[in-house]
Amino acid sequence: MQGPAVFMDISLEDQALELRKYFKSLGAEIAEEKSPKGIEDDLHKIVGVCDVCFKEPNESEIEAILNSIVSIMVSIPLERGENLILAFSQRLTKAPGPKLGMVVLQSLWRLYNNLEANSPLRYHVYYHVIELAARVGYVKEVFTGVDQLRREFSACTPSNEQMQKLYRLLHQVLKDQNSELASKVMIELLGTYTDENASYAREDAIKCIATALADPTTFLLDPLLDLKPVRFLEGELIHDLLTIFVSEKLSSYQTFYNNHKEFVHSQGLDHEQNVKKMRILSFMQMAETNPELSYDEITSELQIEEKDVEAFIIEVLKTKLVRARMDQAERVVRVSSTMHRTFGRAQWQQLRDVLLAWRSNVHSAHEAMKSVAAAQIEYAAQNQKA
Template sequence: MQGPAVFMDISLEDQAQELRKYFKSLGAEISEEKSPKGIEDDLHKIVGVCDVCFKENNEADVEAILNSIVSIMVSIPLERGENLILAFSQRLTKAPGPKLGMVALQSLWRLYNNLETNSPLRYHVYYHVIELAARVGSVGDVFKGVDQLTREFASCPPSNEQMQKLYRLLHQVLKDQNSELAAKVMIELLGTYTDENASYAREDAIKCIVTALADPNTYLLDPLLALKPVRFLERELIHDLLNIFVSEKLSSYQTFYQNHKEFVHSQGLNHELNIKKMRILTFMQMAESNPEITFDEIVTELQIEEKNVESFIIEVLKTKLVRARMDQAARTVRVSNTMHRTFGRAQWATLRDVLQAWRANVQHAHDSMKSVAAAQIEYAQQQQKA
């Protein structure tokens, strides 16, 4: 995505008049004469008809015109320019077709990058940038992740309501393109709610859960249970389903599905994909307490045919959630390490024991090195005396 605006050598007033003449020639209802009220009024008039340029067949000409408007826009004081910025952004989001849409996106992105970093108008432009980028398939060019978003608005943070609106838009445009990133965005959205207003986030919380469950790359779902809006869903079916994916086995999901088929499908969830994920999660849970798992146990617990056991284990290893090796002769899987599905008090206690053992080993190694060094010094002193 291109950056700074390209500035023309002629004065802003003359540049505005050239734009007036150009739009007039395309049939726009605008006078060719400069406004007696000054350049800001000229700009209002120009923005009001700027989308007429989309009639042009030449993309380079459209880009030059839009860049000229951007050059004027960022060169004048815009203390009262919110309506002007919004009008221009909204018209550009309606650029027809992917090619002109990309041209409009590049011009809108220039406008965004040429506004002062402490300008509250940047939020409004960025929102429309995302709308337009989604339409032309270029969201990845302007949105890299939630950390980048935080940096973008560090100098002038939008209001909580504005960020919620932006997160909802991002989730909407990302859910079919990048489900993992969409889930992260939704978690950020839920994090904007407090104890006082978490009860109003029901729809967002449900979307967050469904997105995470449907994402084929998301397996560790325990953190969702700590989100305030999710806690307000307790005793609802969607919360029960989340709990199954967090800590239960395949059999629990199958029972839930038999009792609530319509609910699962109404959420847009795919039963077969749910089964696939629950098999992997169940295997992880088996691996936590059993370093050696037989093929028979896998067949029984995961309800798969024995001929599919090896291909299943390969799929599990691809996720990198479990480290293991198969012994086909012994018909076993030997687990060396596995991620925990939940991280509660027991896991913290285990981590504490590991860290304490590590610290003791480091201290022992340090003491041993000191002893070796002292022995070498003593030996050297004895040699000198001899």
């Protein structure tokens, strides 16, 4: 969304007077005369009745009125700016209907973009922008990711509590639209807790785990175990379930589900989707230690029929977590590479060994090229003497 500055040709005082007259004509309880206390008091009175314009049948008229209010707000130093802008933003979020909501959202977004980058008010306006954008189905146009959010507030630095509140709102509005982004938002939220207050993040941590497990595109889950609030859940069922998805096989999940069906469903998790993800995770684990897997091993370990093996392998390849090819004649799957489900000390050591071997090979190739170059120089010198 774009938020260009709003300019009017008349003075701020005359703008306020015109707005007073307009709202009075719509039946609002506001005097037509200017306030003797100045433009700030005028604006206070106008904001108090600004939602009366929602009854205006002409949407372009509504947009013009709201933009006029915005132009005044961003043009004067407001001693009571926070209260005024909060009141204005809250009233705009009550715009009825998605069509009018879109018009109002544009004005609210203009207000946000015309505030100074270091203004603490940007946070409050942005929060209401997300609320309204969620109502009109426009969140993805406003919020694109946690990196973008950091850039938005790099100059005004909201408090930890404010960011936690915003992350919770974003997770709430994203969880049914973009589960992957919702998971990233929740992980970011959990990262705001410290050792001192991590124990208070229990509800957030549970939501984070449930969202990540439900996301069909999230397979690498072991980083969640390192989050402080998640560590406080150790010993609880949700932590046990996460551990199964991080490092155990399908059979472990089936046992857990048989013993705790009600709990799994209470977390908003779909059993069949869980089984599908656990099959992929189990296959990844099998492929880590065995580059050639027979159809019999796959059907036994993953509890699928042989006729479904090829369709399953195609689904695995779509995730791009595993590279493999099927040999239908030999009834085997040959794995060329696979992503590790967990990345601990053993995987770091393996990566170190690979990099050391690569460095050694590069050195050997470099020395060989030097020898070839020296031989060519010597050969050329001998030919010149001859």
